[in-house]
Amino acid sequence: MNINYFFIFFSLSLLMILFLFKPLEIKQQATGEVPMFTISSFVMHELDSNGLVTLMNGTNANKFTNRYTIDNMDYTDNSKKLIANMKANSGIYKNDKVYLDGDIIYSREDGLTFETQKAVYDKKTSIATADGEFVLYRGSNRVVGKRLKHNSSSEQIESKSVRAVYQLKESK
Helix, strand or coil: CHHHHHHHHHHHHHHHHHHHCCCCCCCCCCCCCCCCEEEEEEEEEEEECCEEEEEEEEEEEEECCCCEEEEEEEEEECCCCCCEEEEEEEEEEECCEEEEEEEEEEEECCCCEEEEEEEEEECCCCEEEEEEEEEEEECCEEEEEEEEEEECCCCEEEECCCEEECCCCCCC
16 A cells, blocks of 8 residues: 555656646757957058058957948048048948948048938949938038939939039139
8 A cells, every 4th residue: 555655646746747847948049140250449451552442440340251340430442533431330341342320421532521321332433322311511512312322433423302502603
């Protein structure tokens, strides 16, 4: 009789374990893409036989197999006739294109400047494109619009929904 109580107790214990305790759920986390290396407070110089081509700096950067991601990006392109500088909260440098995001200021050495929130700069063609609202100015001339395509090499600017204020000089 003593052994019967043991088996009843053992069976009840196993049933309690089966119904009261749930198996441990192990959550698996997707690893995603891991940077090859990370650097902080950096300055990158790209040189060729003519001298400085590109200057890029920022507070943090991650190097992946096909791109760099940069926080507080400051990018200068010295490869064309006019030097162009772009500053943004963050950016991605991939295949000679710079994808900028947040509080972007694009300025050229001749005084042409535009501000926007999202832009792409193609280093090969010297074309800066801003999708969204922008403010472009040079001196006291000011243009406000929604979509900007600026070709620095050909000096052409295309835009939509434009409102412009120009200061014309009077001839004497």
